Amino acid sequence: GEQVEQRPPHLSVREGDSAIIICTYTDSATAYFSWYKQEAGAGLQLLMSVLSNVDRKEEQGLTVLLNKKDKRLSLNLTAAHPGDSAVYFCAVSVGNMGYKLTFGTGTSLLVDP
Amino acid sequence: GGIITQTPKFLIGQEGQKLTLKCQQNFNHDTMYWYRQDSGKGLRLIYYSITENDLQKGDLSEGYDASREKKSSFSLTVTSAQKNEMAVFLCASSMDGNSDYTFGSGTRLLVI
Numbered sequence: 001g002e003q004v005e006q007r008p009p010h011l012s013v014r015e016g017d018s019a020i021i022i023c024t025y026t027d028s029a030t031a032y033f034s035w036y037k038q039e040a041g042a043g044l045q046l047l048m049s050v051l052s053n054v055d056r057k058e059e060q061g062l063t064v065l066l067n068k069k070d071k072r073l074s075l076n077l078t079a080a081h082p083g084d085s086a087v088y089f090c091a092v093s094v095g096n097m098g099y100k101l102t103f104g105t106g107t108s109l110l111v112d113p
Numbered sequence: 114g115g116i117i118t119q120t121p122k123f124l125i126g127q128e129g130q131k132l133t134l135k136c137q138q139n140f141n142h143d144t145m146y147w148y149r150q151d152s153g154k155g156l157r158l159i160y161y162s163i164t165e166n167d168l169q170k171g172d173l174s175e176g177y178d179a180s181r182e183k184k185s186s187f188s189l190t191v192t193s194a195q196k197n198e199m200a201v202f203l204c205a206s207s208m209d210g211n212s213d214y215t216f217g218s219g220t221r222l223l224v225i
Contacts, residue, residue: 034213043203043216089155101214103155
């Protein structure tokens with residue numbers, strides 16, 4: 001089955017710097033890609049999702065890049081601020097069916113003021 | 114806007130006890146999910162349901178039962194709590210299998 005690796009597990013950046021989180025997946029049929037943010041004591045909040053026909057998507061200071069050749073998905077937070085401190089998860093599914101999302105293990109991001 | 118509510122927020126159980134977690138959503142979403150979150154292991158799918166009265170096993174269904182008696186609610190039962198077990202159980206819903214998920218805030222379980 002699908003395997004997803006996420007790195008780094010912990011990331012600390014200064015306010016205004018960029019933060020990059022990377023996931024790699026194994027199944028070439030993977031067609032749905034998403035990123036979630038989890039703040040302390042809360043559930044997961046969807047940040048962005050893309051289908052396999054999209055290589056790059058930008059929204060509100062976030063950039064998602066998809067490299068299907070290398071089976072790599074990345075999330076770039078440009079100009080991070082302390083409110084971005086949280087745990088981030090990638091989640092993917094085969095085909096374009098979200099029934100069975102496979103999650104990465106999470107990245108704990110700390111943004112120092 | 115809609116909301117997805119999980120109860121209870123915290124659950125302390127005893128070894129061997131049967132424990133039930135509840136999830137309600139008012140989005141009128143068809144599909145609902147239960148995930149277990151353990152530190153350093155991401156989220157693992159326990160059960161999901163694509164419509165009322167439907168149940169599908171996920172990767173971690175052993176030791177759990179689920180029930181979808183109404184479209185708006187999805188409950189999960191830990192059939193026999195394991196001593197020292199500690200995890201967060203997250204419920205989610207989506208319009209259908211092709212849609213983004215909305216998550217509840219979780220139930221934190223501790224078994225003593």
